[in-house]
Amino acid sequence: MNSYQQKWIDILSNAQIKDWKVSALSDDILIDIPASSNVETVLQNLPDVIATLSLDITIPAERVKFILRSSGQHHDYILNPTEADLNTSKGKG
Numbered sequence: 001m002n003s004y005q006q007k008w009i010d011i012l013s014n015a016q017i018k019d020w021k022v023s024a025l026s027d028d029i030l031i032d033i034p035a036s037s038n039v040e041t042v043l044q045n046l047p048d049v050i051a052t053l054s055l056d057i058t059i060p061a062e063r064v065k066f067i068l069r070s071s072g073q074h075h076d077y078i079l080n081p082t083e084a085d086l087n088t089s090k091g092k093g
Helices: 003-014 039-054 083-090
Strands: 023-026 028-032 063-068 073-079
Touching: 003 023, 003 028, 003 039, 003 063, 039 063, 039 073
Parallel strands: 028 063
Antiparallel strands: 023 028, 063 073
């Protein structure tokens, strides 16, 4: 686990977002969201939440993938994507 990933886990855990379970998954961050949450709403608001919370991070930014999991589904959100991430997403059209 890198220090940037650990900082995000600490911030998300300290934010005490109701019923979110935040943990490391390899180099990524797994966020288990309760089935009662509207995942689409969470995904729409996630960039703004991340932007606001990132103001508390003073260490150099690194690539980190947030994996939101709820009711057997998962959605990814990559912060500071690498060239490989960008090339992979281009091929998914």
